[in-house]
Amino acid sequence: MIAFKKVKKEQFAKDGGDANVFDEICLPRRATSASAGYDIFAPSEIVVEKGQTALIATGIKAQMPQNAVLLILPRSGLGFKYKLRLCNTVGVIDADYFDNAKNEGHIMIKLSAEGERVVIEKGKAFAQGIFVNYLLCDDDDVNDSRQGGFGSTDKK
Numbered sequence: 001m002i003a004f005k006k007v008k009k010e011q012f013a014k015d016g017g018d019a020n021v022f023d024e025i026c027l028p029r030r031a032t033s034a035s036a037g038y039d040i041f042a043p044s045e046i047v048v049e050k051g052q053t054a055l056i057a058t059g060i061k062a063q064m065p066q067n068a069v070l071l072i073l074p075r076s077g078l079g080f081k082y083k084l085r086l087c088n089t090v091g092v093i094d095a096d097y098f099d100n101a102k103n104e105g106h107i108m109i110k111l112s113a114e115g116e117r118v119v120i121e122k123g124k125a126f127a128q129g130i131f132v133n134y135l136l137c138d139d140d141d142v143n144d145s146r147q148g149g150f151g152s153t154d155k156k
Helices: 009-014 019-024 076-082
Strands: 003-006 038-041 046-048 053-057 060-063 068-074 084-086 091-094 108-113 118-120 125-133
Touching (some): 009 019, 046 108, 068 084, 076 084, 108 125
Antiparallel strands (some): 003 060, 038 125, 046 118, 053 108, 068 091, 084 108
16 A cells, blocks of 8 residues: 555644644645646745745655555755755655654654745645565575664664
8 A cells, every 4th residue: 555644643743743733634646647746735834034044844654565665855946046955965764664663753854045045835845755566686684573663764
């Protein structure tokens, strides 16, 4: 199954989201039938000052099969017009993040404004997610499983 779902309201608030807007969070969706990316919408107004960063609790998580990954990318228009960037350039959401992360698989997005102050209105698309299948090496023998949340796969 491939689907976007909301995290629990308590998790959203714990991660810095405004609990008062939780019920209004829009799940990602494509803008057109030929769009590869699912637009991710601002749960509340986002302000990123020039030279600063903003961490956005999206309120969403993604369910996908084990041979898939969700790539989080900026909306190209925001990058072209304002030099708004994702701090990690591309977000990689692994399939096991949905069920095994301590934060319910909550997708957090950190933006930086390199050009000028950027204001994104509540409900406007600011990032996009693209599901991609991937391949494994023939001699791959990894049997470990996720033990934490964001940034945990390199910690043993």
